[in-house]
């Protein structure tokens with residue numbers, strides 16, 4: 170049995186303008202010790218998915234369909250109290266704005282101990298000892314336990330938050346852009362630290378990022394999301410060697426560290442779909458250089474293309490041509506022209 174299995178999940182938000190379909194029919198599994206990267210542009214539903222795994226959706230968010238099975242038990246059906254017991258101890262989260270999550274008027278060490286005492290039967294003495302160990306583990310001096318948040322740099326605060334997320338050896342860690350707010354050198358060090366600890370405690374991890382180059386370095390498996398749907402799902406190795414989906418090809422063009430020296434950066438023209446009024450067909454078709462009438466009418470299912478590699482595109486047989494053409498700037502310029510023409514007509 171997988172540690173986590175997300176099965177046919179939809180997530181909606183009630184808004185003044187109607188129901189927003191943030192996640193549509195998403196399924197994936199995470200095995201013990203696996204690191205899964207959820208990737209996509211802003212607004213594609215990554216944070217919504219992460220919050221759902223912690224059952225921390227805002228009040229207007231709900232799950233009308235599907236199951237989130239953690240160790241075989243459906244989190245969607247659990248009571249608030251049952252979920253509260255799982256948080257931190259079994260599933261923990263390093264949130265996007267984690268650094269601001271520390272309470273400014275309490276010492277950081279006390280906050281760490283409090284989190285441990287609230288979610289386990291540890292004695293105060295054990296918690297104090299463990300807090301010291303954790304600080305050292307994330308690369309902070311023990312004496313920093315006595316600091317208030319304002320006495321720490323951004324990187325130190327983020328390390329303290331990571332210590333908190335790892336305190337009770339959770340089986341699943343959800344890291345939502347855990348280093349975005351930090352400078353690049355610190356980012357790298359902290360990412361390495363998170364993975365080193367994740368390996369030591371053999372937890373599984375969902376790693377959320379808009380930057381696929383981060384996934385290439387940190388994850389075993391990758392899911393590319395677009396408009397709240399899965400476009401491509403593969404082992405990281407497969408994905409970077411043999412990407413299929415035109416959106417994945419576009420993302421790979423847009424990240425410098427994945428390109429060979431000298432290749433130019435090409436961004437994907439246009440913006441993600443309006444999820445308040447989802448259109449039929451493939452969500453990516455407006456921005457896809459290869460879209461046909463079929464793509465405008467019929468939404469593609471996820472097809473398996475290789476072992477543990479699935480793609481939601483009608484034209485997987487044409488992947489060789491797509492790969493060659495997606496490398497050319499003209500292919501994407503043509504999309505830009507098409508979008509401008511559509512806007513002028515509209």
Ligand SMILES: Nc1ncnc2c1ncn2[C@@H]1O[C@H](COP(=O)(O)OP(=O)(O)OP(=O)(O)O)[C@@H](O)[C@H]1O
Pocket residue numbers: 182183184189191209210211212213214215216217218227229230379444
């Ligand atoms: N509380 C909310 N109420 C209404 N709509 C929301 C709410 N939170 C998110 N959304 C919408 O749900 C969709 C998915 O958003 P989400 O934040 O999950 O995406 P994301 O990929 O994590 O983006 P980012 O990287 O910017 O956080 C977007 O269209 C967003 O506007």
